[in-house]
Amino acid sequence: MMFRENFEKKVRDTIKKYGLCSKKDKIIVACSGGKDSTTVLYLLKKFGYDAEALIIDLLIGKWSEKNLKNLKGFCGEHNIKLNVVNMREEIGYSVCYIRSGIQAKTKFSNCMICGVIKRWILNKKARELKADKLATGHNLDDESENILMNTFKGNPELGINLGPKTGIVMDKKFVQRIKPLYFCSNKEIMKYSKSMKFPVLYEPCPCSVSTFRRNIRERISEIEKISPRIKLNIVNNFLRVLPVLRNQYKSNTKLRYCDYCGEPCRKEVCKKCELIKILLR
Ligand code: SF4
Ligand SMILES: [Zn+2]
Known part of the structure; x- marks a missing residue:
């Protein structure tokens, strides 16, 4: 009982702070x-916010079917409006078709391709639904991995879109993204979700094969054994330099x-349209 209260307080405090x-x-x-976004949805509703769910049916076989079924049941039970976007109807192709077509010509990873397309659909749909905010289930593990991945790529500019909320550039067509689980670890969310008996799949997406991310995750876990606060330290350290980074790269970030x-987007053609161009060329 105590764990659940502490967990919820942490999320509430992050939203407030x-x-x-x-x-x-x-x-x-x-x-x-999955557990992360279902937890965000549940807690925002519990805290009294005006929240609706949006799921993209990625059409990744049984995995997508089960997730959609679970979320429909969850939203029905908690009286939450569910918006479903079908990948093929929105983009014209399933994510697997786009991936195999692009990977025949490039070395782009599954998650890079899928992530670009998902972000494009989410922003567009959230705006059409007249959303003020787009909440995601990103957690402490994801963020600490992202920070280190950007560091190892040697590109600090990539970090300007991280943090508990986006917002370096405000634009009427861009819905601000927020991460209420920013300070919650994967383990904590798993424990919370299981204790709440949320109807979610705990197995990862069958297409997630990013070796770079997996390597970083394994390294962080190793260090965590001797330094249990490592993820929090990585994220807190990053948050201290984030205002400097955003200031530094402000002029490069005109939308x-x-x-x-x-x-x-930032260039003449957005990343999603770049990918579709590669697919069709
Ligand atoms: S893990 Fe699966 S759903 Fe998530 S970005 Fe990668 S391919 Fe897409
Ligand atoms: Zn475009």
Whole structure:
């Protein structure tokens, strides 16, 4: 009982401290059917926010079918509005088709391709649903891995979009993304979700094969054995330098609209349209 209360307090405190959302906001929760996003959805509702669920049916076989079924049941039980986007209807192809087509011509990873397309759909749909905020299930493990991955790539500019909320550039076509589970570890969320008996799959996506991320995750876990606060330290250290980073790269981050789809992006063509161009070439 105590664990659940502490966990919920941590999420509530993160929302408050970083001003992630207010009771006036309409929040769309980007759901996968997994433990993280289901926990975000449940807690935002529990805390009295105006939250709806949005899931992209990625059409990854049985895994997608089970996730969709679970989320439909969960939203029905908790009286939450569920918005479903079908990948093929939205983009014209399933994620597996796009991936295999692009990977025949490039070395892009599964998650890189899938992530670009998901972000494009989520922003567009959240805006169409008139959302003020787009909440995701990103947690402490994800963020500490992202920070180290960017560091090892030697590109500090990649970090400007991290943090508990996006917001270096405000644009009417861009819905601000928030991460209420920013300080919650994977283990804590797993424990919370299991104790709440959420109907979620605990097995990872069958297409997640990013060796770089897996390597980083394994290294962090090794260090965690001798330094249990390592993830928190990585994230807190990053948050101290984030304002400096954002300031430094502010002039590079002007948004414009994609020549093909009109969605907000940084170059003439957005990353999603770049991928589709590769697929069709
Ligand atoms: S793990 Fe990778 S491939 Fe699977 S849904 Fe997430 S981003 Fe897409
Ligand atoms: Zn585009």
